[in-house]
Amino acid sequence: xxYYYTYWITNIKTGQGYIGKRKSNRAPxxxxxxxxxxxxxxxxxxxxxxxxxxxxxxKILQTFDSPKELIDHEIELHEKYDVAKNPMFxxxxxxxxxxxxxxxxxxxxxxxxxxxxxxxxxxxxSINRAKQSAVLKKxxxxxxxxxxxxxxxxxxxxxxxxxxRRSASIKKSRSTKKSKxxxxxxxxxxxxxxxxxxxxxxxxxxxxxxxxxxxxxxxxKKGTLESKxxxxxxxxxxxxxxxxxxxxxxxxxxxxxxDERI
Numbered sequence: 496x497x498y499y500y501t502y503w504i505t506n507i508k509t510g511q512g513y514i515g516k517r518k519s520n521r522a523p524x525x526x527x528x529x530x531x532x533x534x535x536x537x538x539x540x541x542x543x544x545x546x547x548x549x550x551x552x553x554k555i556l557q558t559f560d561s562p563k564e565l566i567d568h569e570i571e572l573h574e575k576y577d578v579a580k581n582p583m584f585x586x587x588x589x590x591x592x593x594x595x596x597x598x599x600x601x602x603x604x605x606x607x608x609x610x611x612x613x614x615x616x617x618x619x620x621s622i623n624r625a626k627q628s629a630v631l632k633k634x635x636x637x638x639x640x641x642x643x644x645x646x647x648x649x650x651x652x653x654x655x656x657x658x659x660r661r662s663a664s665i666k667k668s669r670s671t672k673k674s675k676x677x678x679x680x681x682x683x684x685x686x687x688x689x690x691x692x693x694x695x696x697x698x699x700x701x702x703x704x705x706x707x708x709x710x711x712x713x714x715x716k717k718g719t720l721e722s723k724x725x726x727x728x729x730x731x732x733x734x735x736x737x738x739x740x741x742x743x744x745x746x747x748x749x750x751x752x753x754d755e756r757i
Contacts, residue, residue, distance in 0.1 A: 498519050498522055499516070499518050499565040500523045500557065501559075502533075504532075504552070504554075505554075506550060514578055514584065517531060518565070528548065532545065546627060684699060684701075688711045689716070695714075
């Protein structure tokens with residue numbers, strides 16, 4: 496069964512509110528403030544509800560039998576309270592029959608100053624920052640969130656223009672004297688060690704003796720047949736691409752030319 500309802504969320508401390516609509520397969524009383532915290536794009540507003548639930552009041556305004564009735568009621572409320580312009584609402588746009596109207600989302604200097612001051616005060620508190628950090632870490636640690644992040648990265652890497660920009664950016668950052676010095680300093684004296692049980696670490700020189708005295712031995716991780724086969728397949732697939740082969744050939748010729756000059 497599907498439920499259609501409009502709702503009003505109020506921040507008890509600031510008086511700011513949010514008016515929205517919702518279609519859910521859960522009854523409104525088992526949805527709002529439990530599984531759903533509005534469709535607002537203001538992240539601080541969403542996160543703060545989860546961290547400080549007692550600072551918010553939730554009201555289910557009306558339920559409906561159809562999506563059209565639902566949208567009509569939201570349009571009426573947004574128009575009545577002029578939520579896109581009213582600084583006392585988190586809404587950044589008004590619902591219209593053809594979508595959201597963002598007209599009027601520019602705020603007066605006073606409203607901007609008020610919002611800015613409230614935001615700075617909130618984030619200046621180390622407790623608030625810690626709470627928000629904990630909420631985000633928890634949200635990003637779920638299997639679903641990790642899968643979404645992985646899918647987003649893979650999608651980006653399929654874009655050849657993005658790969659070229661990313662590669663150029665990495666090369667540029669690593670070519671600076673500061674970066675080279677940092678990389679060199681971080682590697683000097685480091686050694687691979689293992690505990691003979693399959694656990695490996697790349698430790699600093701000042702940590703090496705303690706590890707060796709506790710039973711660890713020198714030795715780097717050797718690739719398994721499975722990992723080697725996987726790497727080989729990846730390389731073969733990469734060099735099947737004429738563009739990749741051309742890039743590699745050009746880089747090799749360029750390096751050879753530089754070596755000859757030296």
